[in-house]
Amino acid sequence: MLSKKCKYAIHALVYLAEKYHEGPVHIQEIAEKKHIPKKFLEAILLELRNAKVLGSKKGKKGGYYLYQKPAEVNLMQIIRLMDGAIALLPCVSLNYYEPCEECRNEKTCGIRDAFSKVRDETLRLLGGSTLDKILKREKLLEGN
Amino acid sequence: MLSKKCKYAIHALVYLAEKYHEGPVHIQEIAEKKHIPKKFLEAILLELRNAKVLGSKKGKKGGYYLYQKPAEVNLMQIIRLMDGAIALLPCVSLNYYEPCEECRNEKTCGIRDAFSKVRDETLRLLGGSTLDKILKREKLLEGN
């Protein structure tokens, strides 16, 4: 399960993708529209900014904006930033690999195979899910 | 990420699948062979027993054994029992559904689609991964 932090991040980013051409958006506005605790959102947006996903501007007329194009930001990136590994086991994780304590020799472990496949499929699907696709889908669904 | 509890459960079950025709196996033995804290394993096996995945026998010559055949127990079941939902979002979970607080109307939420697909693929792969397949794979890998 994704953490709340991660869900908040996704929703905030979708909102900012919607406002992509409208300059910086206040934390306050995002928090209200997406029902996210403001102070918590603050920390999340800051993290996304440090990861160069968002840009920010201080002072009056300040706020946050997408630093990358909506077509260049996908769910895989966001989840990795917020929650870490996407794989279900550390021993099959690409970005957060750690050896398993239980299975002595990884080479003969019969469990890893299924989890590698799950990881591959998950990365494929989440990697292909960009902010602009999510936004297009919302527009489509709202149209009905 | 799976919890330790869940990983312990999988390893213990694979071990019991290996000993499928050898009668009850002591907790102590499983704990030692798989390097799992005995008391923690106790709780795990008990839960699997209550879920009718394992059977048990008390007293001398007692222990735990697979109640179902190794081909009938798969990773999907085990994970659901130990960790709950397999889906990454509660609003796309089949067994542990809960509405999302952030998105007001689920019908027009553009985020859910990718996560439904991830869920489907994950269930397919984990559901097909049975204890006997895992065991066969281990024998195969050890053979090389």
Place this chain on the structure above:
DNA sequence: TTTAAAGTCTATAGATATAATAGATTAATG
């Protein structure tokens, strides 16, 4: 140049979940 608005940063509190342990009880075997 002052002031208000808005992001930045550090610290921490509270809640929840995870992981592990202890001890008393019950059941089966020989």
Place this chain on the structure above:
DNA sequence: CATTAATCTATTATATCTATAGACTTTAAA
């Protein structure tokens, strides 16, 4: 009936997640 091993209840420890508080910094507009 004594021994062995599972069962059950309770508790502790640790870690992570979620959220909040408050002081500081930057910017833009009055």
